[in-house]
Amino acid sequence: MSTDSQLRLVWVYPDLLSTYGDRGNLLILAHRAGLRGLPVASVEVRSDQALPVDGDIYLLGGGEDGPQSLASQRLLADGGLHRAVDRGAVVFAVCAGYQLLGNSFYAKGTECRGLELLDLTSDRGPSRAVGELAGDIDSRLGLPRLTGFENHGGRTHLGPEVYPLARVTTGIGNDGQTEGAWRGKILGTYSHGPALARNPALADLLLRWATGSMLPPVDDAWPDALRKERLSAVAS
């Protein structure tokens, strides 16, 4: 956490990477930090602004092909996200934002250079993946099952330097077998939009990574009810 002991949440380029209620992840992290009495500063950085390097958690949302490649170009030129990662910042990215953290991705039929923060490449799949997504999360992360909704046309191939976030039990994720990826404090998923709404323990993991300390439990009756409902919907 930065020296002024405020938790700084940075939403990267909402003008380019914001579909499907992506603001939700910012709101949920701020809410859950607030429940623990952590002071929070949320910053939204447009693509024509310099990215601050002193953030604690950086959030990247989803987007269509054009905005995705533009966002990648601007982040490469800006360099702020790489400097923040070197400082130990946490990055949480969904969908198009997840793809552009990799080595390369496809947008509008052409291969685009990614940020090379996660060892993975993405291309187009034979069909669009739309619907409920569920999987068993990498046991090293100590989290309960992943539940989400996916809507993407991409397929992602993981390199040796990242771990899959989860083994898919419902849906497609990266390739029908694995879903998402993580390394260090960088984590990406195809569970789009407000992914943290259904996965409060994942939200708390990001907060733990950022603060370096354990967090007292909070009342999760409603998120738990939602998780139970969505996971039983895919089980039947």
Place this chain on the structure above:
Amino acid sequence: MTTKKLPMRAKLATSATRSAAALSRATGRGDGSVIGGRIGLMIDPNLLAELASGRQIVLISGTNGKTTTTRLTTAAMSVLGNVATNGLGANMPTGHTSALAKAGPTPYAVLEVDEHYLDQVLDATHPRVVALLNLSRDQLDRAKEVAMMAALWRESLAKRDIQVVANADDPMVTWAAQVAEHVTWVAAGQRWHDDSWVCPECGATIERMGDAWWCSGCTLHRPVPQWTVQHDGVVDPTGTYHEVKLQLPGRVNRANAATALAVAAHFRVRIADALARMTEVKSIAGRYAMVERDGRMIRLLLSKNPAGWLEAFDMADNVPTLLAINARDPDGLDTSWLYDVDFSPLRGRHVLITGDRAMDLAVRLTVNGIAFQHVPSFGRALASVPPGRLEVIANYTAFQDIRAELDRVN
């Protein structure tokens, strides 16, 4: 079509359309407009064009406000004579076919058109005026992206000589409509900005100040409107102010009325005459109607997407409020949009939640810091509030469920 005779195949198809629709209604399967139109189009694929020919037609499209604006425009046009319309919201070519077949020969038709079908219906009906209301995100798991939809509209308007009435306050609509040869601009407002920060022409940022908006990278900017919504009324192209007293609530419905007036003006309907007819409109397929049940005065508001929710909050009275959310096929299966809506206008009210996806809403409201009560059914919601007013805001199928419990209120 008043004087012209339908070809034999079209006659047969028209009659089949009517009987199938009647059969569907009689067996309680629905209002019949979709199945009727589908059968008619099977017999004669050209049926919509045949039925449209000879009529002066208005098309109304956009993400929000189509059904209401269609109703208000129909009311305004009825000053001139009989108007055929798809007032029940069946807004694809099957619904248009059915509406025209059912109406018989009329000099005029006002048709609501699903935004994805605008090009196809332009081809079939050769309208005299097309009104374009707004574009925003809707049904995210399947709808075309907003900019892509604007590009499709632009392409189909560029190749036609057609009178357009368009919302000057929506950059996406403006960009789509500006290629048309004749455009009447209406300052109809835009409460939801989050799908028009990026210029559809050049990708630069759209800047806003007061009513004005302009692209920071190219020449796209807000056109000078001929019609403007102001206070409780509308200013016409001569600068004259007309008070608009509707039975429908909210600023957005005054904006819909402004669009209807601008359309009717192209047919030389006098504003005072049009307003007199529009004032008679009480409710739109259950929306806005006040219904009494067990001592509760219930009003239903329909909101299908983030922009619609902002408008509903503007209309809703400060009374106990039931929110109902489903995610069935007609709603879209994805509830992510809940995080695009700021529910804080409801803070401090007695908020109840229900519907298939009430748990998604529960988490959303918790994050929003809004206290709420979960109820398993509409009946339990009624029992949980004191006698008096109850506001209901629901998305599409949740709205229909509650409307059914209120005996399909119109």
